[in-house]
Amino acid sequence: MARISPLSGFPEWLPEGRAVEHAVLETVRRTFELHGFAGIQTRAVEPLEQLLRKGETSKEVYVLRRLQAEESVDAGEDDLDHKALGLHFDLTVPFARYVLENSGRLQFPFKRYQVQSVWRGERPQEGRFREFTQADIDVVGSGALPFHFEVEVPLVMAEVFARLQQFGVPPVRIQVNNRKVAQGFYEAIGLADVEGVLRTIDKLDKIGPERVLATLQQENGASPEQAQSCLDLASISGTDGSIADRVLALGARSELLQEGLEELVTLVEAAQQRVPGTVVADLKIARGLDYYTGSVYETTLVGHEQLGSISSGGRYDSLASDGSATYPGVGMSIGVTRLVSRLLSADLVRASRSVPTAVLVAVTDEQTRADSVAIAAALRRRGIPTDVAPSAAKFGKQIRFADRRGIPFVWFPSPEGHQVKDIRNGEQVDADAQTWEPPAADLWPTVAPTV
Amino acid sequence: MARISPLSGFPEWLPEGRAVEHAVLETVRRTFELHGFAGIQTRAVEPLEQLLRKGETSKEVYVLRRLQAEESVDAGEDDLDHKALGLHFDLTVPFARYVLENSGRLQFPFKRYQVQSVWRGERPQEGRFREFTQADIDVVGSGALPFHFEVEVPLVMAEVFARLQQFGVPPVRIQVNNRKVAQGFYEAIGLADVEGVLRTIDKLDKIGPERVLATLQQENGASPEQAQSCLDLASISGTDGSIADRVLALGARSELLQEGLEELVTLVEAAQQRVPGTVVADLKIARGLDYYTGSVYETTLVGHEQLGSISSGGRYDSLASDGSATYPGVGMSIGVTRLVSRLLSADLVRASRSVPTAVLVAVTDEQTRADSVAIAAALRRRGIPTDVAPSAAKFGKQIRFADRRGIPFVWFPSPEGHQVKDIRNGEQVDADAQTWEPPAADLWPTVAPTV
Known part of the structure; x- marks a missing residue:
């Protein structure tokens, strides 16, 4: 056998590490089920055309080819369904397809969880892998989905992480925002390129306020005053109704902004009551993806903030849509491999033995x-x-x-x-x-x- | 979103079907752990060169390509490890690589179980899929592995299937044979092409005795008498020492044959004592793969024999080998998707509800x-x-x-x-x-x- 060496970005654990991962996953799964989420699994592959609908992610996709496809004499066999296939890069795209494919056989609102591997052909680095496990929950409605699910989903995740502390997982901070606040605010101050501004604000922690101010003006059509207002908005955070006061003190007004503020305050106040100190409104949270339309969430491990978010998600008005119905949803995803690799590399958690045997x-x-x-x-x-x-x-x-x-x-x-x-x-x-x-x-x- | 249709060979279940699959997997996993097998997971991909070491399987492999590999300006990035990658088609090849990669950190004999998806680009049919879940156990030694593990492994599987009957899974019949019996016998009667004869005998149920007799003579160099002897050997089955008598009554003698018969009788007699009526010696069981060197196993669901084997495996003297050591092993694999798809399509098993909620x-x-x-x-x-x-x-x-x-x-x-x-x-x-x-x-x- 040829010389063996690990593949970058494809982590594996020894049995004692796998025992830690399994314990984490069992807690995650059990907590999801206590909240009524039903488990499903989807196939690893999707038609490439589905995976590429969002142009931004195309660089990450692994495309499949049957080794003997070219040599096959049976033209039908090498491409059974006449579709190029790729490995899924998240669990949201396959879930959307699953909902459409089974819409007549599912009960809505449909609450599902899903724990599976996903693949992204990215350059691996600390906490970023080419193959990794995600644990997702989503609630999806047919036609409509009440706001209260946007409160429920991050609180389920807060409970998951509270339970994980028994294993030595550090506490988390769940940062929330509402896309309606940002959009309503930008539009009210006269900025049309909402997506562009969001993408720039999303880089705040990485490039700092000076370069954000410059980018907003150079690339997103903001005046110096508008750019400063965006930065002022992004600097607001809190856990109660005072965040709305501080936003309104910046002067902008719109119906969408008002609606977003009410939702955001409802969310953080409910969270403050049920899981005090865990959920914080942070108005610089932008989330790059353009399909979010309401609440958005990010989660950091306290003391390991540089690891990035270990659980993210948000509300989307159209997870999927066919001729007859649109399916709005809200969901969050735990980056299980990112979390577990840190637990193991920082030696925070240990299994009592390497075998099940007593x-x-x-x-x-x-x-x-x-x-x-x-x-x-x-x-x-x-x-x-x-x-x-x-x-x-x-x-x-x-x-x-x-x-x-x-x-x-x-x-x-x-x-x-x-x-x-x-x-x-x-x-x-x-x-x-x-x-x-x-x-x-x-x-x-x-x-x-x-x- | 484009029209949605299932992909042939990539089965998915509704939540109530997934609940059945999950219950089966939990029972499988718990039984493996009661017997001291430690769970591991390996990455989904292996270097193509590893996957193709057995020429026969090359047609089944899905090769990966990063979508933007050609366009990348950074030559290093599109092929990080300078290796073409494919999806694993079983859990044995990745386990062998895992053992070599971690040999200094594992304790031998190493008992592991592994429940994961595998992929084969085969033409799908009843019970045969392009993506499916396997549940494997293997015991692997460093340098040597005592015969008693060849008794243990099928008895663990017998216990798994006995426990699964609570859910409505039909009873199973585990058919066992020993490669040493076949090889010793063929050599003793003067047949050199042991592999070829085994492959022909393996087709007995499919093509019938007449065509087997003809093939043995036309392709495997057998005389009419030799061919008939092979067929006589393959017709023997039983659950006690009388099988050895019947083999020896065919006249052939060799040390290897004698050793194989002793092992085979030891196995069926131990099984008869511990799980009466489940394990049968059946000398037509050949198993296509050429790396088996001792006991071989196949398992059929009683009443669903045409589904094919739902759990197979055997003893191999060299699972893997590096410069310094050879790793012999014995293992069996459950075809979970084949089993579960039958349980669901034949409506043998049902979940009490489609959600966890009470x-x-x-x-x-x-x-x-x-x-x-x-x-x-x-x-x-x-x-x-x-x-x-x-x-x-x-x-x-x-x-x-x-x-x-x-x-x-x-x-x-x-x-x-x-x-x-x-x-x-x-x-x-x-x-x-x-x-x-x-x-x-x-x-x-x-x-x-x-x-």
Whole structure:
């Protein structure tokens, strides 16, 4: 086999790292389900024409080709559906297609979650990968979708991250804004290029206020006063109704602005009551994508802000649309791989062992292996993850086998009566495979903050 | 958005179908873990050169190309690692690479399970897909791997399928053979083209004994007597030591044949004791792949034999090898998508509802939505999956909302005292969100045999 080396941007974990990822995903999934979101999975591929509808993302797409497509004698086979296929780069495009494809068989509003890999051919860097796992929730309506879902979605995410703190995941700050505020404000002060201004404001943290002011004037048609107003708006943040007062103090007025402010204040005030200190209105949050039409969300890990957002999303008035209906929605996506890679690289979280096994049954000699196997079967029937020593080596070697994997108990079978040893403290007691139980904390591997 | 139609070979499920798949996967995963297998995930892509090492599979590979690779001005970026990449077509090739890449950080024998999508550009048909999920276990040793793992692996799978019967999955028959028996026998009767004979015997069920006899003579260099001996060998099956007697009665003798027969009898006799009636030695099982060197396994769903094997695998003396070590292993893979698609299309298994939700909290009017949300939060804190009605429609409409999704309980908040209604029988009782609990059977959706 050729020399093996990792591929940049395609992260993989050792078993103990995967145990951390799995624990995170189980918590995420369970929290989504507690809130009534149903799980689905979509295929990894979409027709390229669907993936390229947003021109901006085209550079990221991986296109598929069957290796023998050119050589195939059967013209039908190499392109079964007569469509070029690419790997999905997010879970939103496939979900939109799934909703249209199944609209007659789904109940709306449809709340779904989806945990899957996505692929982007970007240059990899810290926290940015070519293959990574996302965990998305979306609520999608048929024709209409009430605003209250824009409050619900970030609060579900706040609950997910609150629960993840048990593993040692740092607290998060969810920054929210409302596209109607920005759009209403820019239009009210006479700026027509709303998209352009948003894109420039989106770079504020990266390029700083001076260059934003310059760009707004050079590229987005703003006067010096208009540019300064945009910057003033972006500087506002808070967790209560005072943010609306400060926006209105800048002088602009419009119906859209008013509506956006009311929504934004409703959101942060509800959040302040239910998850105090987690959700903050931050009017510089712009979100690059042009399909957002209401609330937008970004989430940073406190103390790891430079990692970028680990959960983002927003409201879109048209997730998808066919001849007869439009499907508005609101959703957020967790960048699971970005989060987990930081948890592991910063050694914030650890699994208690690298295998599921709680008990290793020793083997006295190969002639009595069947006895050891029968003990293991009895323990497993009672839900205790158990393995049998791979060889009838000296007991010291079998204990080391367990120790190297973090298996806490070794079982010694004997015709005179079984014993089980806690190899962490050396305590050894008589035991019966029909009744003995490990302490609950040792039954399955646990994932906990690194101490 | 363009007209939407499914892609052939890329199956997707509605939420209730996904619930069935998820229940199957959770049982599979938990059983693997009870037996000490640690979960890992590998990236979806491998260097094409790795995927093509077995020439036979090259036609199935999907090759990746970054859409903008040709246009890139940065020559380094379009091919970061200077390697063409393809999607993996099984989980064995990536696992072999993972073992080599991490050999210094893994403990051997290494027992791993892996549940992931794989891709093959084959012509789709019943039970055969272009994207599908596999659930694999393998035990891999460094340098050596004792035979007893060849007994363990199919018995773990037997336990998986025994547990799956609770959901309405039909019982299975695991057919086993041993490559040493076939090779030892063919060599002993003077046939040199062992691979060729195996490939021909592998077609027995498909083309019948007459054409097998002819092919053995025309393509594999067999005399009429040799061909008949091969067919006689393939006709033997059984669950105890008598299979060895019947093989030996055919007259051939060799050390390899003897070793293979001992292993095969050991396997079926252990299986007969531990999972009676599930595992059968069937000497026509050949398995096409040439890397098997000992036990081989195939599994059929009783009553659905024409679906083909839903779990296959075997022993290989060299899963991988680097300069310093060779890694022998034994493994089996479950074709999860093949199994689940049959469970759904034959309506064998059903989920009790299409959403996780056990309770829908009604909303009296939008002004008191916060009260309903608070009740839902209280129920969720106690682990009860709860949703809130999307709009303050008439209660009859809110009940229909629950009914259409299979949500069993609707909660009616009121300043005078809350009530909860079991909408299946109309029973309505006073309830307190701090103490009320649904019956355990209603808490989460269940997956059960279709009645």
